[in-house]
Amino acid sequence: MNEQHRPGVVHETGGGVYTVVLDNGQRVHASIRGRLKQQQRTGSRVVIGDQVQMKVEGEVATIESVNDRRTELVRRGRGRAAKILAANLDRVFVVIALREPRGSTQLIDRMLVLVEASGMQPVLVLNKADLKATEPDAEAWAALYRSVGYQVLVTSAPSATGISELHDEMCSGISALIGPSGAGKSTLLNVVDPGLELSTGALSRKTGTGRHTTVGSRLITLECGGLVADTPGFGDVGLWSVDPETVGSCFPEFAEMSQDCRFRGCTHLHEPGCMVREALEEGRIAASRYVSYQNLRREAKEQDGY
Ligand SMILES: Nc1nc2c(ncn2[C@@H]2O[C@H](COP(=O)(O)OP(=O)(O)O)[C@@H](O)[C@H]2O)c(=O)[nH]1
Ligand SMILES: [Mg+2]
Ligand SMILES: [Zn+2]
Numbered sequence: 030m031n032e033q034h035r036p037g038v039v040h041e042t043g044g045g046v047y048t049v050v051l052d053n054g055q056r057v058h059a060s061i062r063g064r065l066k067q068q069q070r071t072g073s074r075v076v077i078g079d080q081v082q083m084k085v086e087g088e089v090a091t092i093e094s095v096n097d098r099r100t101e102l103v104r105r106g107r108g109r110a111a112k113i114l115a116a117n118l119d120r121v122f123v124v125i126a127l128r129e130p131r132g133s134t135q136l137i138d139r140m141l142v143l144v145e146a147s148g149m150q151p152v153l154v155l156n157k158a159d160l161k162a163t164e165p166d167a168e169a170w171a172a173l174y175r176s177v178g179y180q181v182l183v184t185s186a187p188s189a190t191g192i193s194e195l196h197d198e199m200c201s202g203i204s205a206l207i208g209p210s211g212a213g214k215s216t217l218l219n220v221v222d223p224g225l226e227l228s229t230g231a232l233s234r235k236t237g238t239g240r241h242t243t244v245g246s247r248l249i250t251l252e253c254g255g256l257v258a259d260t261p262g263f264g265d266v267g268l269w270s271v272d273p274e275t276v277g278s279c280f281p282e283f284a285e286m287s288q289d290c291r292f293r294g295c296t297h298l299h300e301p302g303c304m305v306r307e308a309l310e311e312g313r314i315a316a317s318r319y320v321s322y323q324n325l326r327r328e329a330k331e332q333d334g335y
Contacts, residue, residue, distance in 0.1 A: 061075060100149055101113050121151050129160060153179050158188075
């Protein structure tokens with residue numbers, strides 16, 4: 030039988046079956062080779078976005094090996110083993126609703142830190158800009174996070190505000206949208222690409238096992254060619270955690286100043302000669318960011334296993 034060896038990208042995982050799109054565009058259902066299965070058990074799983082080497086013999090496709098990853102989005106659980114949710118992401122959008130459910134700087138900072146801890150640069154999406162409110166003010170938040178160095182998009186699904194920017198960003202490589210349930214992730218994707226018809230709203234949240242809601246994970250292919258990661262793990266961000274020693278490095282505006290702190294390994298909590306606290310007092314670091322840092326660090330300390 031003619032045997033082919035081809036590279037491919039993992040588009041779906043779940044229940045031991047892997048859907049791989051080969052470099053010639055062919056979509057195959059594959060299993061993984063025995064030795065890789067062994068590794069699966071010890072934690073290094075094949076995930077969506079993985080670039081793999083395939084062996085295809087007639088109808089039978091096998092994942093032979095997994096290439097080194099450029100990036101990994103990792104969820105570190107409380108007392109649980111770290112779980113890789115997706116590989117080789119090119120960008121991660123942190124989607125927060127201004128209202129319904131109302132976001133907070135604490136929530137934004139938590140999500141930004143989780144992405145930073147995976148070594149990626151998040152893009153902040155402030156959604157539901159059409160729901161008018163005095164508090165919080167989209168522009169004030171956008172200014173704060175831009176000053177820290179983040180790219181910020183202000184969006185609204187019904188009025189299509191910011192959608193063309195979001196669309197342009199997602200048309201190459203692999204993107205992921207993470208954020209709390211109800212923030213509007215599926216709705217934004219439906220506006221970007223109306224052909225998707227993703228389920229949205231209370232229904233999709235309540236059942237969690239509906240038509241489109243995945244048991245496993247998948248890459249959604251946009252009409253423009255971009256890929257978007259969809260995994261059930263993106264919703265339960267409250268369960269993610271970060272190593273206490275790395276929390277500080279996940280606040281980009283702290284990084285530069287902390288080099289001049291008097292003590293190496295300064296926690297920026299109580300040490301004398303702390304340049305981060307000096308910057309806070311002089312208003313060069315936002316109070317809300319420092320409060321988030323304190324909270325996330327305390328929380329990380331309290332986690333089991335550290
Ligand atoms: N007013 C308003 N409602 C939105 C917007 N985006 C999403 N929604 C609504 O918010 C609810 C949750 O959206 P959904 O996409 O399911 O959120 P997800 O859980 O993040 O995927 C739905 O009822 C949407 O219609 C928006 O920009 N403006
Ligand atoms: Mg959704
Ligand atoms: Zn310090």
